[in-house]
Amino acid sequence: MDPGAEITVYQEEPEPSISECGLPYLLSGVVEERDDLVARTPEKFAEKGVEVRVRHRVERIDPENKRLCVRSLEDDGTFEDSYDRLIVATGARAVLPPIEGADLDGVFVLRFLADSDAVRRYIAEHSPERAVVVGGGYIGLEVAENLSRLGMEVSLIEAEDRVALAFGPEVSERVEDHVEKKGVRVYTGAEVEELVGDERVQGVRFGGCEIPADLVVLGLGIKPVVELAAEAGMEIGEETGAILVDKHMRTSLHDVWAAGDCVETINLVSGKPAWVPLGDTANQMGRVAGTNAATGEDTLEFPGVLGTGIFKVFDLGVGKTGLSESEAQDASFETISAAIEATDRANYYPGVEKVFLKLIADAATGRLIGAEAAGSGADKLTDICATAVWGKLAYADLVNLDLAYAPPYGPAISPVIQAATVLSGEFDRARRGVRASE
Amino acid sequence: MDPGAEITVYQEEPEPSISECGLPYLLSGVVEERDDLVARTPEKFAEKGVEVRVRHRVERIDPENKRLCVRSLEDDGTFEDSYDRLIVATGARAVLPPIEGADLDGVFVLRFLADSDAVRRYIAEHSPERAVVVGGGYIGLEVAENLSRLGMEVSLIEAEDRVALAFGPEVSERVEDHVEKKGVRVYTGAEVEELVGDERVQGVRFGGCEIPADLVVLGLGIKPVVELAAEAGMEIGEETGAILVDKHMRTSLHDVWAAGDCVETINLVSGKPAWVPLGDTANQMGRVAGTNAATGEDTLEFPGVLGTGIFKVFDLGVGKTGLSESEAQDASFETISAAIEATDRANYYPGVEKVFLKLIADAATGRLIGAEAAGSGADKLTDICATAVWGKLAYADLVNLDLAYAPPYGPAISPVIQAATVLSGEFDRARRGVRASE
Numbered sequence: 119m120d121p122g123a124e125i126t127v128y129q130e131e132p133e134p135s136i137s138e139c140g141l142p143y144l145l146s147g148v149v150e151e152r153d154d155l156v157a158r159t160p161e162k163f164a165e166k167g168v169e170v171r172v173r174h175r176v177e178r179i180d181p182e183n184k185r186l187c188v189r190s191l192e193d194d195g196t197f198e199d200s201y202d203r204l205i206v207a208t209g210a211r212a213v214l215p216p217i218e219g220a221d222l223d224g225v226f227v228l229r230f231l232a233d234s235d236a237v238r239r240y241i242a243e244h245s246p247e248r249a250v251v252v253g254g255g256y257i258g259l260e261v262a263e264n265l266s267r268l269g270m271e272v273s274l275i276e277a278e279d280r281v282a283l284a285f286g287p288e289v290s291e292r293v294e295d296h297v298e299k300k301g302v303r304v305y306t307g308a309e310v311e312e313l314v315g316d317e318r319v320q321g322v323r324f325g326g327c328e329i330p331a332d333l334v335v336l337g338l339g340i341k342p343v344v345e346l347a348a349e350a351g352m353e354i355g356e357e358t359g360a361i362l363v364d365k366h367m368r369t370s371l372h373d374v375w376a377a378g379d380c381v382e383t384i385n386l387v388s389g390k391p392a393w394v395p396l397g398d399t400a401n402q403m404g405r406v407a408g409t410n411a412a413t414g415e416d417t418l419e420f421p422g423v424l425g426t427g428i429f430k431v432f433d434l435g436v437g438k439t440g441l442s443e444s445e446a447q448d449a450s451f452e453t454i455s456a457a458i459e460a461t462d463r464a465n466y467y468p469g470v471e472k473v474f475l476k477l478i479a480d481a482a483t484g485r486l487i488g489a490e491a492a493g494s495g496a497d498k499l500t501d502i503c504a505t506a507v508w509g510k511l512a513y514a515d516l517v518n519l520d521l522a523y524a525p526p527y528g529p530a531i532s533p534v535i536q537a538a539t540v541l542s543g544e545f546d547r548a549r550r551g552v553r554a555s556e
Numbered sequence: 557m558d559p560g561a562e563i564t565v566y567q568e569e570p571e572p573s574i575s576e577c578g579l580p581y582l583l584s585g586v587v588e589e590r591d592d593l594v595a596r597t598p599e600k601f602a603e604k605g606v607e608v609r610v611r612h613r614v615e616r617i618d619p620e621n622k623r624l625c626v627r628s629l630e631d632d633g634t635f636e637d638s639y640d641r642l643i644v645a646t647g648a649r650a651v652l653p654p655i656e657g658a659d660l661d662g663v664f665v666l667r668f669l670a671d672s673d674a675v676r677r678y679i680a681e682h683s684p685e686r687a688v689v690v691g692g693g694y695i696g697l698e699v700a701e702n703l704s705r706l707g708m709e710v711s712l713i714e715a716e717d718r719v720a721l722a723f724g725p726e727v728s729e730r731v732e733d734h735v736e737k738k739g740v741r742v743y744t745g746a747e748v749e750e751l752v753g754d755e756r757v758q759g760v761r762f763g764g765c766e767i768p769a770d771l772v773v774l775g776l777g778i779k780p781v782v783e784l785a786a787e788a789g790m791e792i793g794e795e796t797g798a799i800l801v802d803k804h805m806r807t808s809l810h811d812v813w814a815a816g817d818c819v820e821t822i823n824l825v826s827g828k829p830a831w832v833p834l835g836d837t838a839n840q841m842g843r844v845a846g847t848n849a850a851t852g853e854d855t856l857e858f859p860g861v862l863g864t865g866i867f868k869v870f871d872l873g874v875g876k877t878g879l880s881e882s883e884a885q886d887a888s889f890e891t892i893s894a895a896i897e898a899t900d901r902a903n904y905y906p907g908v909e910k911v912f913l914k915l916i917a918d919a920a921t922g923r924l925i926g927a928e929a930a931g932s933g934a935d936k937l938t939d940i941c942a943t944a945v946w947g948k949l950a951y952a953d954l955v956n957l958d959l960a961y962a963p964p965y966g967p968a969i970s971p972v973i974q975a976a977t978v979l980s981g982e983f984d985r986a987r988r989g990v991r992a993s994e
């Protein structure tokens with residue numbers, strides 16, 4: 119935006135721009151080269167006139183005087199720097215639960231490239247045969263898959279009564295069935311009490327039983343890194359614990375913007391504060407914050423998110439947009455939903471596979487407020503629905519939606535249209551129900 | 557809708573409900589069983605209380621007296637029937653050009669299951685080695701692929717200067733390159749003058765040259781079958797030649813609805829009459845016409861189409877929604893467009909492939925009015941864009957769209973968002989251009 123700007127990036131980790139979403143795949147070798155996950159090196163940034171100083175931690179922001187206190191992690195020395203405009207992009211860190219034994223050798227989180235290096239080194243050194251993954255969210259599931267690919271016997275432990283809690287129970291059930299078919303043992307409703315071992319981890323204790331483990335990966339979620347921002351006086355969201363920004367990504371401090379996993383945004387469906395730490399969203403926010411910081415004006419807006427997300431576990435794609443039924447109820451929606459099993463292509467076309475789709479609509483307006491898909495082509499269905507939610511389409515729009523049909527790409531009636539047609543019937547039924555009781 | 561209704565279907569062809577889109581794949585054996593393309597047999601319809609009388613041609617409609625004259629093609633006898641409500645779904649037939657030699661043995665169109673049977677029989681009997689496909693639309697391309705799969709040397713002849721004319725030139729070029737790499741010889745700007753041969757076709761003459769051919773398939777498009785409707789007094793669209801219906805699929809005659817490839821609809825982007833003979837659209841129209849005929853009320857609406865379509869030729873998926881640039885210009889839009897090459901997944905994820913995406917926006921409003929995609933995941937990108945066009949989204953919406961990202965399913969920034977970001981830059985440039993000239 120401003121080729122004359124002098125731009126400095128301080129960053130604690132040794133790589134400035136990595137694809138964290140690729141880390142699980144690096145464990146198994148699905149992604150072969152560590153460097154493939156480094157999107158851009160400091161040298162590449164330098165070519166664009168951006169100075170990236172890795173292994174440097176900003177320890178204090180003085181917004182009054184627009185100064186920073188920076189520590190070099192190489193020589194442990196500190197120095198001061200100043201700014202005209204500042205962007206905070208401190209990201210998120212893994213949640214470490216207060217579980218006894220979490221500090222044993224062989225217990226890992228997977229957040230940065232260094233974590234993945236450590237797990238790989240440990241695997242190379244100790245050839246673990248039995249792995250336990252704690253946490254049934256998408257990271258936990260992806261890690262379970264990739265450890266399983268290495269030939270390990272993998273158990274997945276989830277404290278709640280089902281995995282993939284962001285989804286409805288139909289999807290959770292499909293995920294559990296699928297990973298169990300692939301050989302992963304799933305324990306739900308199982309709160310981990312202790313990681314057992316002397317120096318190295320040897321087992322995991324939960325619900326009165328203990329299972330052996332040579333390797334444990336904790337996938338218990340992440341939380342925004344906001345200490346630096348909070349100490350500098352930036353307002354922090356009460357519900358999310360992430361930095362508050364307006365739609366121009368401005369923080370509460372003058373000439374300070376923030377973007378990425380450290381900030382709070384809004385869920386456009388519920389209208390509620392949301393903290394959605396995802397790579398694509400962070401990227402979009404970064405573009406807005408960077409542009410506005412460069413111009414010094416409110417040039418671009420980031421309106422908020424829908425809560426769209428997707429993951430793959432073994433051969434199952436699982437995607438979501440908007441609100442699940444329980445999230446919708448929490449946001450005071452009355453919902454009407456429809457769930458179908460469809461196919462990913464014409465039923466006579468080779469390779470045809472099944473896909474599950476659930477649509478969730480606002481009973482008052484008919485508007486689509488959420489969708490969940492699991493199976494082949496779940497990514498396409500999720501994205502169609504995300505665009506429909508963004509465009510505020512109602513079930514009646516979806517019934518007539520003009521999507522692309524050819525036998526290799528879908529059934530003649532898209533699963534979205536099929537599900538919308540069922541939904542339409544549910545609305546009719548609800549209306550008749552209302553009439554009958556009048 | 558009305559379980560008590562007495563429903564009779566008259567149909568000339570021997571199968572009542574076939575997937576015409578699957579016919580090219582039946583030629584090569586990609587679809588193995590002929591019966592796989594029969595969606596529902598008369599027996600299946602009978603179970604639902606629908607009497608399907610195949611090999612019967614309705615020869616006259618008398619709308620005054622609500623009577624039909626029907627000819628049985630089995631015994632050539634005629635009889636009368638009557639209706640309370642009538643639905644016309646006469647479909648479309650292949651265009652047969654006035655080319656000399658089009659009646660030779662070994663020259664085919666591919667419209668009905670019987671056509672595909674005839675081609676397969678001919679191939680089995682005569683083992684043709686050199687095939688010529690006339691017409692570079694999607695049917696011609698699909699047929700070329702499937703004949704090529706049988707080991708034939710295939711040439712494709714197109715009268716215009718490029719194939720896939722519904723798309724912009726960038727896509728046409730990609731399609732031509734791809735099929736030529738797969739061994740299909742493509743001749744463009746080549747008007748066929750004569751099919752040469754004694755009894756059986758032996759060659760095709762065009763532009764002063766002649767190429768040998770043991771088999772010729774004419775893929776020169778289809779046209780609506782409207783004679784019956786026109787004779788009965790139904791209004792026919794001037795531009796399209798298809799039956800005029802309102803958005804409830806009512807024709808100009810009382811108690812007569814029409815649906816499918818025989819009717820005209822509206823292109824929701826251009827606002828102009830459109831004739832889009834596609835299986836999914838026909839299906840959606842049929843639901844509206846059938847429901848309204850059953851209730852006798854204007855229960856459902858079919859608002860119109862976007863012009864969405866997709867085809868696959870060899871390994872290349874090619875999809876489109878809305879208007880191409882030249883279609884937009886014909887509809888008096890001033891356009892701003894952006895075209896990108898992106899990937900179908902994270903660039904480090906195994907199997908990554910390229911995809912081309914072009915977005916076309918209305919210069920006046922910024923609204924997306926068309927999109928074209930070619931490559932891996934073209935179906936997903938087309939459907940996202942179709943939903944965006946349906947929802948009247950502008951490029952600024954697309955830049956912030958919350959789509960589903962995980963490494964196996966796309967790059968961190970969806971190609972749609974990448975292209976919208978480029979489009980955004982084009983709009984900025986256009987605005988600055990305006991300012992500079994003020």
